[in-house]
Amino acid sequence: MNEVRKLSDILNIDFSQYSAERDAEIAEMERKQAEREKIERYKRQAPARYWNESIDTYKAETEAQIKAKTATYDFINAVDCGVFCSLIFIGTVGTGKTHLALSIIRECGGMYRLSPNIVEELRRAKSFTAKESEAEILENYGNARLLVIDEIGRGVAAAEEQYMLYQIINERYNRRKPTILISNQTKKDFLNYVGIAAADRLTESAQVVEFTGKSYRGEIRRENANSAARPAGV
Numbered sequence: 001m002n003e004v005r006k007l008s009d010i011l012n013i014d015f016s017q018y019s020a021e022r023d024a025e026i027a028e029m030e031r032k033q034a035e036r037e038k039i040e041r042y043k044r045q046a047p048a049r050y051w052n053e054s055i056d057t058y059k060a061e062t063e064a065q066i067k068a069k070t071a072t073y074d075f076i077n078a079v080d081c082g083v084f085c086s087l088i089f090i091g092t093v094g095t096g097k098t099h100l101a102l103s104i105i106r107e108c109g110g111m112y113r114l115s116p117n118i119v120e121e122l123r124r125a126k127s128f129t130a131k132e133s134e135a136e137i138l139e140n141y142g143n144a145r146l147l148v149i150d151e152i153g154r155g156v157a158a159a160e161e162q163y164m165l166y167q168i169i170n171e172r173y174n175r176r177k178p179t180i181l182i183s184n185q186t187k188k189d190f191l192n193y194v195g196i197a198a199a200d201r202l203t204e205s206a207q208v209v210e211f212t213g214k215s216y217r218g219e220i221r222r223e224n225a226n227s228a229a230r231p232a233g234v
């Protein structure tokens with residue numbers, strides 16, 4: 001009678017139940033840790049005023065806003081599936097372009113930069129004391145998983161900005177990397193501004209989303225003001 005019996009048989013305990021429960025606990029812990037890491041990465045890219053914003057906090061009430069939010073969801077799904085695609089958000093000031101672009105960064109990761117700041121980086125690269133060369137800077141932006149360039153066309157150095165945009169757009173086009181470009185210009189003015197060569201590369205992969213209507217930020221300010229003026233308990 002030298003038969004070796006399992007502990008579970010001796011104690012008459014079904015350990016499979018506990019194993020499944022523990023696996024579920026570990027999976028939940030890993031999910032929460034991944035979410036914390038995603039939020040930390042997002043905060044390193046997004047301005048502080050957008051830290052609590054997401055695609056869910058974007059108010060889509062008009063037809064244009066609904067189309068913009070739908071395009072954002074579609075873009076997130078495409079990036080997750082490894083599809084080469086680009087977005088161009090254009091329209092009036094304060095209509096939620098940056099909000100939705102950063103919502104994509106929040107979900108997919110990537111880099112968020114202001115166009116004038118990239119121009120300044122390239123200027124500094126020409127100095128003898130520069131820590132990075134122009135080629136290294138363009139390599140960095142060209143290789144980012146996802147790149148958002150905001151405030152295109154608002155700087156004073158148009159020629160330098162146009163040069164920068166072509167170099168980055170071309171680099172990312174060749175590497176098949178997703179890009180989001182944001183401007184307050186009209187569609188026609190934007191395409192004229194970036195130039196024929198850059199526009200030609202965008203034509204293959206880019207969807208243009210036009211934002212119209214009243215200032216999104218203005219509505220938020222009015223809501224906050226009304227909330228502050230409202231008596232407690234009302």
